[in-house]
Amino acid sequence: MFREKIKTAGLTLHLLCLMALSQSCQRDDICPAATPVTPMLNIAFFDANETDVTRAPSNLRVRAIEPDTIIFNRENTAEIRIPLRTDMDITEYEFTINAPALPSPGEEEIPGENTNADRISFIYSRDQIYINRACSYKVIYLDLQANLQQDDNPWINNITIEEETVENETEIHINIYH
Amino acid sequence: MKQRFISIFIISFFLQLSSALMAQNITDTLNYRERYGLRIGLDLSKPLRTLLEEDYRGLEIMGDYRLYDNYYLAAEIGNEQLPFRGDNLRVTANGSYIKLGADYNAYDNWAGMENLIYGGLRYGFATFSQTLEEYNIYTREQYFPPNIIEGPFETSGLTASWLELIVGLKVEILHNLYLGGNVQLKRRITQSTPSNFDNLVIPGFNRTYDDSSFGVGYGYNISYLIPLYRRARN
Numbered sequence: 001m002f003r004e005k006i007k008t009a010g011l012t013l014h015l016l017c018l019m020a021l022s023q024s025c026q027r028d029d030i031c032p033a034a035t036p037v038t039p040m041l042n043i044a045f046f047d048a049n050e051t052d053v054t055r056a057p058s059n060l061r062v063r064a065i066e067p068d069t070i071i072f073n074r075e076n077t078a079e080i081r082i083p084l085r086t087d088m089d090i091t092e093y094e095f096t097i098n099a100p101a102l103p104s105p106g107e108e109e110i111p112g113e114n115t116n117a118d119r120i121s122f123i124y125s126r127d128q129i130y131i132n133r134a135c136s137y138k139v140i141y142l143d144l145q146a147n148l149q150q151d152d153n154p155w156i157n158n159i160t161i162e163e164e165t166v167e168n169e170t171e172i173h174i175n176i177y178h
Numbered sequence: 179m180k181q182r183f184i185s186i187f188i189i190s191f192f193l194q195l196s197s198a199l200m201a202q203n204i205t206d207t208l209n210y211r212e213r214y215g216l217r218i219g220l221d222l223s224k225p226l227r228t229l230l231e232e233d234y235r236g237l238e239i240m241g242d243y244r245l246y247d248n249y250y251l252a253a254e255i256g257n258e259q260l261p262f263r264g265d266n267l268r269v270t271a272n273g274s275y276i277k278l279g280a281d282y283n284a285y286d287n288w289a290g291m292e293n294l295i296y297g298g299l300r301y302g303f304a305t306f307s308q309t310l311e312e313y314n315i316y317t318r319e320q321y322f323p324p325n326i327i328e329g330p331f332e333t334s335g336l337t338a339s340w341l342e343l344i345v346g347l348k349v350e351i352l353h354n355l356y357l358g359g360n361v362q363l364k365r366r367i368t369q370s371t372p373s374n375f376d377n378l379v380i381p382g383f384n385r386t387y388d389d390s391s392f393g394v395g396y397g398y399n400i401s402y403l404i405p406l407y408r409r410a411r412n
Contacts, residue, residue: 028387028388028389029264029265031265031266031316037316037317037318038315038316038317038318040318040319064321064322067322067323069321069322071321083317083319083321083322085322086315086317086322086325087315087325128315128374129374130374130375130376131316132376132388133262133264133267133376133378133388134264134265134266134388135266135316136264136266136267136313136314136315136316137266137267137313137314137315137316138315138316139315
């Protein structure tokens with residue numbers, strides 16, 4: 001009598017545990033690589049004269065002003081992806097074409113022949129959105145603006161905002177014509 | 179000849195009668211009258227965790243009342259402060275809960291013993307606050323230094339309810355004093371969540387899971403039976 005009771009009780013408990021485990025066998029303490037998190041800004045480069053022809057800038061260096069961080073140096077692609085600051089409503093970048101190689105530590109940088117640096121300030125407002133317990137919060141950027149700083153010899157001709165809201169990395173947000 | 183036969187008959191009749199009566203007496207004394215009453219106890223695992231774990235505080239009082247043979251009404255009431263430490267955020271939940279239900283004793287006690295191996299169901303309800311202590315904004319590549327935002331950001335007046343399956347045992351170690359242990363399988367039914375956030379821990383439910391409404395728990399308790407009356411076992 002007692003044995004029967006224990007048998008049915010044990011069986012039920014096993015079934016319920018299996019049900020519970022089968023509901024979620026995924027670890028939820030690692031942020032999965034596929035989860036969309038804070039998006040980076042997508043920029044596409046076009047020719048200033050033929051505005052629908054992509055034109056990669058030669059040896060492009062992208063440097064964030066504050067904190068002084070070089071995102072990449074001497075890239076030759078027509079589409080780039082750069083981060084925006086999540087703690088301020090403005091991120092200032094310096095875009096340099098024909099950038100020289102980075103100097104070894106302690107040495108001065110020697111500018112190349114056609115090195116030209118232009119500064120762009122990206123201004124936006126931020127919205128924090130909860131993802132899950134592993135990934136915590138992400139920031140999406142709203143009302144994006146790009147201001148080109150005036151200097152004597154800019155290599156950038158024009159900047160257009162394609163997407164005002166930066167919420168994923170599948171779209172191009174900014175077009176730069178040079 | 180006939181007299182002897184009659185006397186033998188009478189004697190044997192009385193012997194049979196007395197043996198029948200004696201047998202009945204033996205059955206009566208073996209029918210032990212079991213204690214029915216209110217059992218009140220304290221969970222020991224929660225004060226222990228309060229001492230050992232840094233950010234945990236908890237207290238639970240439990241009780242049960244024997245209704246009938248193997249059926250008990252049971253309830254637990256408690257208060258907990260539970261932390262959740264993730265890689266990218268820290269959360270604390272603070273609140274009280276109550277669990278009401280019934281237990282069924284599956285153990286066939288020998289006469290004179292009243293131990294339990296039981297299974298039971300509970301309906302749990304909690305009211306609590308969820309406090310986001312600090313979090314950081316998650317970026318895939320760390321070009322800039324991490325953006326850590328300090329709270330605390332508290333959302334109070336949250337509620338949650340769940341159903342619980344509990345399996346455990348209670349053993350009488352001294353007269354009327356019981357020591358018990360149990361494991362719990364919970365399924366959340368309802369909850370109110372903070373805006374732009376979630377309930378990562380719920381008092382009485384322990385931690386929640388992102389894509390599941392199930393949870394688990396355990397208890398270790400000591401209780402005292404206040405006997406009210408006795409009844410013969412069926």
